[in-house]
Amino acid sequence: MSAKIIDGKVFAATVREKVGTHVARLKDEHGITPGLAVVLVGEDPASQVYVRSKGKMTVEVGMNSYEHKLDVDTSEADLLALIDQLNNDPTVHGILCQLPLPKHLNEDLVINSIDPAKDVDGFHISNVGMLSTGQKSMVPCTPLGCLMMLRDHHGSLSGMNAVVVGRSNIVGKPMANLLLRDSCTVTIAHSRTKDIEALCRSADIVVAAVGRPEMITGDWIGEGATVIDVGINRIDHPEKEGKTKLVGDVHFESAVEKAGAITPVPGGVGPMTIACLLANTVTACCRANGLAEPEGLTA
Numbered sequence: 001m002s003a004k005i006i007d008g009k010v011f012a013a014t015v016r017e018k019v020g021t022h023v024a025r026l027k028d029e030h031g032i033t034p035g036l037a038v039v040l041v042g043e044d045p046a047s048q049v050y051v052r053s054k055g056k057m058t059v060e061v062g063m064n065s066y067e068h069k070l071d072v073d074t075s076e077a078d079l080l081a082l083i084d085q086l087n088n089d090p091t092v093h094g095i096l097c098q099l100p101l102p103k104h105l106n107e108d109l110v111i112n113s114i115d116p117a118k119d120v121d122g123f124h125i126s127n128v129g130m131l132s133t134g135q136k137s138m139v140p141c142t143p144l145g146c147l148m149m150l151r152d153h154h155g156s157l158s159g160m161n162a163v164v165v166g167r168s169n170i171v172g173k174p175m176a177n178l179l180l181r182d183s184c185t186v187t188i189a190h191s192r193t194k195d196i197e198a199l200c201r202s203a204d205i206v207v208a209a210v211g212r213p214e215m216i217t218g219d220w221i222g223e224g225a226t227v228i229d230v231g232i233n234r235i236d237h238p239e240k241e242g243k244t245k246l247v248g249d250v251h252f253e254s255a256v257e258k259a260g261a262i263t264p265v266p267g268g269v270g271p272m273t274i275a276c277l278l279a280n281t282v283t284a285c286c287r288a289n290g291l292a293e294p295e296g297l298t299a
């Protein structure tokens, strides 16, 4: 059996289209333009690429993009003052502080200084708590994207056995909470899990988010299971000397033979993250203005 390939590029484009439609309605019917502020401290090249891409896509769906680029040696007090200003700016509905921050800045303190209602990353401790207690909150973008793809493929996830491999705060834990909320039976597996292969083989859904290139091979996957690969790992190209290639946490070529559906890397979960950031911004804007939330764009 060869799996259905879940095309994240196509799916992300449909999410952005839905966001664009909702943004147009907010402008036409209410005179409101959602605004996303992105804060970048320093000049990390990968972060610069992400921030540029976020800004471009924000504008493409019709929202306002506010970029704040700060010096690498910006003090914590200055960064907190900027966040306070954005928290109090009614034209800003979403705030994202690009991580990682330079070492001298306390990441937890900075993230928790963002107004939880504008925390489009869903990293604020109060959003984490609300997600884990099943309350309406801002949900981290990558797990939200995975959930959207799973719901699209399966319809209802109720009663399915899901194994999330990886226990990070950004992906593994919120993913597990979202699947639990959709009535899956959820196990979080990690580096100390006993017989992790058999555990994964027993799952209807495997979400791989460990950051280890091609760790999960086809013999870990149950016949017909759905595999969502969150990993993005750059490795030396096996055939082309001096070149590199992107691979996931799943060994695609063997897993595709066992799975019922699978996301590729690149072109799977990756494009969904920014699409969900835009979705979260429009959701935050609707909530801030007491308006109906966009359907199909929230958890």
Ligand code: GUN
Binding pocket: 096, 097, 098, 099, 100, 121, 141, 273
């Ligand atoms: N750095 C890499 N990915 C992310 C993300 O999703 N959010 C933030 N704030 N920083 C990141």
